[in-house]
Amino acid sequence: MSNLAAGDAQLFEDTFTVTAYDQSKYDRVARISGTSTDNLTTMQLDINIELFPLRVGSNIEVVLATSLSLDGTKDEEEEKGWRHVRNESTLADMYDYVCHGKIYKFEDGVDGQTIRAYISFGGLLMMLEGPYKKLTPLRVDNTYLLIKK
Template identity: 60%
Template sequence: MTDSQLYEDNFHITGLDNAKYDRVTRLTGSSTDNQTTMTLDINHELFPVESGESLQMLLASTLNLDGTKEEKGWRELDSSTETTLADMYDYVMHGKVYRFEEGDGDHIKVYISFGGLLLFIDGPYKKLTPLRIDYVYLLLKK
């Protein structure tokens, strides 16, 4: 994992809730080592997920493969010549880390908003400490 890749883990999806909104599903899951849990809102029309599936999640500070910060917006890239992390994943969102809470013992809780779609992660302090930055990219694939 490079410096730009802040957190990476595989999650087993244990629950789905899409009763509140038409296109949004709230996923709940736990990491393969059962140390980290997450709750994530996604657009299920763009990225359909079923209970029991596994997802690979990456939180990164940049989409550039070399880890450098973007000089231009991600939408301005020439997709025919420039390859980014987004090309390797099925679902990508950009958001703001807005809250940290100290949990029980060595656990920490991280809250991230992706334009209203939320991510909540509860896990070991050592694994989640790199998320103490303002903006992150969330990348998912099955």
């Protein structure tokens, strides 16, 4: 795990292998499913495949963070909008696919040992299911999704 985002700005980081790919509903969006390398966490994610093409078997690094600032602090520019022009490097510079969204719901997993977190990125949805310990830092709040191969 990287320690680029200091403090508690980095909520979640894991590497997933894409296990399923469904593009049946939309032309430019696929719902991918993936399993973490430790087989403890599963993910479903709607992703714009024109911006970030994927296929079954691809490995991707997935990070959820509360800030794009390298030191983990939120700044005034971020509050104006994360696409605001910056003169400094940000966490987004290190990733290929970046979205801003909101963690909006949690549910207990089917086995009672896991939790599910639901996140919306402007209508593109994500669901993470894993052990309570791994997903504890997540809370109902705004978040950034950062992905790279």
